[in-house]
Amino acid sequence: MTDVRIRPATPEDLDAVPAFWKVAAEGTSISDDRGGVERLVARDPEALILAESGGDLVGTVIAGFDGWRCHLYRLAVHPDRRRQGIASALLGAAEERFVRLGGRRADAMVLTRNEIAHGAWDAAGYEPEEQWRRWVKPLTD
16 A cells, blocks of 8 residues: 555546546446536545545545534545555545544445445444435435
8 A cells, every 4th residue: 555645636636536436436426527526626625535546546535524524425446456455544534634623423425235335434443323314405407
């Protein structure tokens, strides 16, 4: 893992991130496009954390903090680079960010069907809270 650098995204990453998610992330969202990433980076420049190796994007996590709760989204590692500690390094950076901002508990959005992710989250010390259900409403067509 010594060849991996963890850093916040920059405006230069706006095209690479959605393309990376098509390869490495499970499921899609209406905000998984350049405009969505651009708004995220403009609003909170440290929220999108990237892992890169040899100039290539190999992992991402969004570490959003709204002043009340710490939310994790889009933890993704390139399929060829999984099980090498990249997800752990990304989560470590996200958790450090949360602590620095005064956060006290992190939660993660994880698809029920994504069994591979369940193992990664469990290994990182996260537990499912089955009593909660996510309710969504698209705000645009």
